[in-house]
Amino acid sequence: EDQVTQSPEALRLQEGESSSLNCSYTVSGLRGLFWYRQDPGKGPEFLFTLYSAGEEKEKERLKATLTKKESFLHITAPKPEDSATYLCAVHLSGYALNFGKGTSLLVTP
Amino acid sequence: EPEVTQTPSHQVTQMGQEVILRCVPISNHLYFYWYRQILGQKVEFLVSFYNNEISEKSEIFDDQFSVERPDGSNFTLKIRSTKLEDSAMYFCATAGGDTQYFGPGTRLTVL
Incomplete structure (x- = not known):
């Protein structure tokens, strides 16, 4: 059972x-x-x-926010970069991280 | 700003060969982790290491894998007999507290 579910899978x-x-x-x-x-091809970079x-x-x-069931990452006026x-990600039983599959974000000029 | 470093950046090996992936943690960090990411899939936990011993491991981390901190600075992941399905990006992460900082990864290709 997935403990972390991210949506959408991709966003343009x-x-x-x-x-x-x-x-x-x-x-x-x-x-x-x-x-x-x-x-792409790099390690995860910590945000929050x-x-x-x-x-x-x-x-x-x-800006990241947290409720009892979910978290949102708000992106204001995004740039291509x-x-x-x-x-x-959340902690598993110890301190290991359980990651979601991620949201692939593409910002076009 | 301190960073986690990993070598090599890319390793190509034949099936059945042993590989050692190396990581240099951030200097004052005491918790060390290995994760892997198969192409197109999510980042998966392999093992955590604290005070010179394994503290947690996943079901992926079977007898083919081992970790050690041979010289007080490097942190290594050894795969004894590589399989095709071991092809992935391997990330080292280190932590001084809750937050884990990841290295750039080693791309392992098993032929």
Whole structure:
């Protein structure tokens, strides 16, 4: 059973067109929800950690929010350089990360 | 800014051969991890390592795999007898707390 489900699988935006990516999780006792960015052929790059419902974090054009069942990554006025795959992950039983399949974002000029 | 480094960036090997993938963690980190990502699939956990021993491992991490920290700086993943299905990107990650920082990966191709 998947503990982390991301949607949509792929998203195409025009430059400046804001949108949100979704990450639903089913773990009990969440000990952290993590967002990463992954460029093709590269390792995941850490973006945010969220711990409790209602928490929000921002970095440049990105804002991550958390509820009891899901997290959103909001992208405001995206630029082509924001094109990447965005990964969501939660802890497994210990500290290992269980990743979703990711949302592949393409921002066109 | 400190980074996790991995060598080699690409390794090509014949089926049945042994490979060793190397990682240099961020210097003050104490928790070490290996993940893999088969092309087009999600990132999967293999093993975690703390205080010179394995703390968790997944069902993927069978007897063909081993990890060690041979010299106090490098962290290695050894695959004893590679199979075609071991072809993937292998990522090392290190952490000083909750957040894991990933290296650039080693692309392993098994022929």
